[in-house]
Every structure is written in C-alpha cells, then in structure tokens.
Amino acid sequence: MVKLSKRLQMIADRVPVGSKVADIGSDHALLPTYLAQQGIIVAAVAGEVNPGPFEAAQKQVLESGLSKIIQVRSGDGLAVIEAGEVNVITIAGMGGSLMASILEAGKSKLPGVQHLILQPNVGEDHVRRWLLANGWKLESETILEEDGKIYEILTAVTADTEERGTLEALYEERLLPGGVTVSKERLQQMGPYLINEAPEVWFMKWESELKKLAMIVDQLKLSTAEASIAKTEQVSQEMHEIKEVLACLQKVKP
Incomplete structure (x- = not known):
C-alpha cells in the first residue's frame, strides 16, 4: 500500500x-x-x-x-x-x-x-x-x-x-476585527479564508515572504533608474500592507 x-x-x-x-x-x-x-x-x-x-x-x-x-x-x-x-x-x-x-x-x-x-x-x-x-x-x-x-x-x-x-463577494474589501482594511488584491494574495482563520503556519509563511520582499527592496535600492525607484515604492507599500494585516490579526488572536 x-x-x-x-x-x-x-x-x-x-x-x-x-x-x-x-x-x-x-x-x-x-x-x-x-x-x-x-x-x-x-x-x-x-x-x-x-x-x-x-x-x-x-x-x-x-x-x-x-x-x-x-x-x-x-x-x-x-x-x-x-x-x-x-x-x-x-x-x-x-x-x-x-x-x-x-x-x-x-x-x-x-x-x-x-x-x-x-x-x-x-x-x-x-x-x-x-x-x-x-x-x-x-x-x-x-x-x-x-x-x-x-x-x-x-x-x-x-x-x-x-x-x-x-x-x-469573497474578495470584497473587508475590515478585520483589529481595524485594518484588507483590499481585494491582498485577499487574493493572502487567502480570503486563511486571513479569517490565521493559523500559526500562515503567519510563518508571511513573515518569510516579508524577508524575501525586504531583500528585493535592498537590491532595487542599488539602482537609481526610475523603474527601480517606482518598483521600490510598490514593493515597500506591499510590505506595509502585509505587516498591517499580520499585526492586526496577531492582536486579535485568542
């Protein structure tokens, strides 16, 4: 078997x-x-x-x-x-x-x-x-x-x-119990059900993803090209929103 x-x-x-x-x-x-x-x-x-x-x-x-x-x-x-x-x-x-x-x-x-x-x-x-x-x-x-x-x-x-x-409706912008609003894009990225359940392994995943994004930002900052600067701002904003979600859900965890 x-x-x-x-x-x-x-x-x-x-x-x-x-x-x-x-x-x-x-x-x-x-x-x-x-x-x-x-x-x-x-x-x-x-x-x-x-x-x-x-x-x-x-x-x-x-x-x-x-x-x-x-x-x-x-x-x-x-x-x-x-x-x-x-x-x-x-x-x-x-x-x-x-x-x-x-x-x-x-x-x-x-x-x-x-x-x-x-x-x-x-x-x-x-x-x-x-x-x-x-x-x-x-x-x-x-x-x-x-x-x-x-x-x-x-x-x-x-x-x-x-x-x-x-x-x-599953991806409609929603207000989390801790007061943070999650966009459609972030729900599609982080999972509409997983955000609700927020198991420990899910937090582990997104802490790891934040480290990867931080490395991308560090690399982008080495360039002064307009495209790199714009990408840095985009990734930094993404990191900010992910951190907000994680911090919010950590506060409301029983």
Missing part, C-alpha cells in the same frame, strides 16, 4: 468518494495509486509530460496491479484527458502562474469537472484570480508545513449561474 506525504494526504482527503480523477503532473502516480487502493476513486488518469516521471508512473501503476483503474498518459496539462472524462482534477507541486496557464489552455476539457484541488508551490494569487475570472467558487483553503516548506491547498467547485454573481 502506498503511503503519502502529509501534503499529498491532505489533497487525497479532499477527493470525493466515487470520483473519476485526473492527476496532472502526477510524477510517480502516488496520489491516484493511493486513491485507488483506498477505494476512493473509480477511475483515474495520471498525466505526466516528462519522460522520467511518466515511466515511473507507469511502473508504479503496473506493480500496484491498478492498470484497469489508472491510465498513465503522456502529455502537457489537460491535453491528457477528454472533455467529460473526469469530474475531479488535482494539480500539485508547481507554480501558481503555470497552474493557471494549464487551466486556461485546457478550458475546453473542464465541462463536467466538479472539483479542482490545487496545490501551488508559489503564486497562489494567480490561481485565485483564475478561479474567480472563470466562474469557479473557491470553497476552502488550507495551509501546512512539511519538511521545512509551507504549502497551500485550494479547493474549488463549479458555481451555478446564480452563484456566479456572488463570487466577487
């Missing part, structure tokens, strides 16, 4: 029983193998564009005796599936910008898909913006630390016609 990492286990826990799942960028096909072994899914496609991981996925599925349930396919993004073939898509372990571009390029494959379970390594705001722009309802967010790295998992569901008009 396959044993998953904490990160993959949290993704697996969000897959509904009885699903037909496409795991895009499946690597060794550990996630679909686990889901099949646990009886959670009835069918799966493990998609992989790189030859090495594709072969590793084939070997994993073959040795697990799951070839009738899991099909390993070579291809880029959602090109490995047909429209209507699956009702759940999982994508994990890549940047949010790439993830959004994969979803955008494969929009014709999304009819019939009911759940997107997405774990971007960075650039979560790209994913949130894509979901909002394309009529997907961000249903939940979770954050975890594993082996010194911090990951966010975003789960989205299809929104019906009536719900589409209310999707923007």
